[in-house]
Amino acid sequence: xxxxxxxxxxxxxxxxxxxxxxxxxxxxxxxxxxxxxxxxxxxxxxxxxxxxxxxxxxxxxxxxxxxxxxxxxxxxxxxxxxxxxxxxxxxxxxxxxxxxxxxxxxxxxxxxxxxxxxxxxxxxxxxxxxxxxxxxxxxxxxxxxxxxxxxxxxxxxxxxxxxxxxxxxxxxxxxxxxxxxxxxxxxxxxxxxxxxxxxxxxxxxxxxxxxxxxxxxxxxxxxxxx
Amino acid sequence: xxxxxxxxxxxxxxxxxxxxxxxxxxxxxxxxxxxxxxxxxxxxxxxxxxxxxxxxxxxxxxxxxxxxxxxxxxxxxxxxxxxxxxxxxxxxxxxxxxxxxxxxxxxxxxxxx
Numbered sequence: 249x250x251x252x253x254x255x256x257x258x259x260x261x262x263x264x265x266x267x268x269x270x271x272x273x274x275x276x277x278x279x280x281x282x283x284x285x286x287x288x289x290x291x292x293x294x295x296x297x298x299x300x301x302x303x304x305x306x307x308x309x310x311x312x313x314x315x316x317x318x319x320x321x322x323x324x325x326x327x328x329x330x331x332x333x334x335x336x337x338x339x340x341x342x343x344x345x346x347x348x349x350x351x352x353x354x355x356x357x358x359x360x361x362x363x364x365x366x367x368x369x370x371x372x373x374x375x376x377x378x379x380x381x382x383x384x385x386x387x388x389x390x391x392x393x394x395x396x397x398x399x400x401x402x403x404x405x406x407x408x409x410x411x412x413x414x415x416x417x418x419x420x421x422x423x424x425x426x427x428x429x430x431x432x433x434x435x436x437x438x439x440x441x442x443x444x445x446x447x448x449x450x451x452x453x454x455x456x457x458x459x460x461x462x463x464x465x466x467x468x469x470x471x472x473x474x
Numbered sequence: 475x476x477x478x479x480x481x482x483x484x485x486x487x488x489x490x491x492x493x494x495x496x497x498x499x500x501x502x503x504x505x506x507x508x509x510x511x512x513x514x515x516x517x518x519x520x521x522x523x524x525x526x527x528x529x530x531x532x533x534x535x536x537x538x539x540x541x542x543x544x545x546x547x548x549x550x551x552x553x554x555x556x557x558x559x560x561x562x563x564x565x566x567x568x569x570x571x572x573x574x575x576x577x578x579x580x581x582x583x584x585x586x587x
Contacts, residue, residue, distance in 0.1 A: 276553050285559050297564040301571050308575035308582055311582050336512045343508060351545045357491045385493035445508050451490060451545070458543045469532035473515055474525070 268296050274386035285452045289459045292421075296463050299414050300470055315402035317472050320393065321385070338381050339464065342422075345374030346461040349429075349454045356450035361436050364450060368433035371457060375426040382419045386412075414467055421460050429453055490545045500542045507535050 259267050276283045287326055307314055318331040325333065352367035389395045389411075397412050399405040432453045514524055521584040541547040544555060 258514065276552060276556070278553065283553070286553065290557055290560060293561050296566065297561065298567070303565050303566065303570065305571045305575045305578075309578035309582070310534070311579065311586065318518075334516050336508075339508050339512075339544065340505065340508045343501070345503070345542055346539065350497045351494065354491065354494055354497065363491065401528065455544055458539055461543075462539045464543065465532055465535045469528050473511060473528045 255390065281448060281452050282353050282455070285455050289455065292459065294462075296414075296466070299417065300466060303410040303471065305412060307404070308408060310406055312404040315400065315407050317431050317474075320389070320395075320402060321472065331436050332472060334381060334385055335468065336377055338350075338385075339468055341374050341378050342464050345371045345378070347457055348364070348374065349457045353379045353451045353454045356436070356447040359447070361439065361442065361447075364447075365433045365437040368429050368450070368453075371427045372433065373428070375422050379419055379426070380420050382415065386415075391395045393461070411471070413464075414471060418460070418463055418467060421426075423465070425457050425460050428456065490548060492548075496542065500538050503539060504535055507538075509558050513537075 258264060271381045321335050322329050322331045324330075347369045348352045352364045352371060355361075355367060356364040394401050395411070397409040400408050432449055435441065436447075436450065441449060457468045496560070511528060514527050521526065539560075546558070
């Protein structure tokens, strides 16, 4: 490669900065939106990773026994106490939503926008269901069990802060995902992506949604089951 | 868009279209794995059995979601490395904090109990 001389064709200023850094080199051969979503998810991985590591640290360093999540999150249904049942149902709801989302992406690439949009709305509905169950879980914990971020009657005080921080941040992600999916699905239904002939956005929205499910897999394992 | 032709071509290549049956199978598998991890708690497994089962089932579920639902299995190695390798740094943080936590626990036991 010979040195490329600077000439008048090369833009200056801010435009030049972008051109110099990107010029004709491309590392990832996928749409830029997809790369950006992946990088955002990578940063989110570090946020949740740090939360879970913080939770590990406080749980491992306390001298007070940790409340047993199996008992804390048990529900009485028909006189029988079922451990963790609500959390199990929430897990199944989120996995179902991931399934409908994967199907939506598939139908979008088949250019079947009606079915793709309907499946995305179904995914968002599962998301709403998940957040509602979480709201029920939170209110039960706060009002009936007296769990606060600074203490609880069952054991280590750090239980509340770790719980509210981690599940709260995850719930926020689900809520944001519901809004995001609803917007994309509405635009899809109206045919906004038909004009450009580009259905990639459905896959990108799907990446976000699957990530929310992925984070729940780790929260379920480390917070509820451990 | 400087070169709409190549962009178009690229987007044709990167379309992730796979048989519906594959998604349904993975979906079913995720249900089975979730049921199994719930069973770990339901049957009150304890100790090493519990922890290893929790971690194995968790990794299997995470792997299926990333590989199939997020299409990572069909992406190019450049993207796979860029996204999947950096989180390994978290393992260093976990290691550091685990040793820090045991140190804190020991000092607390020594001075506060």
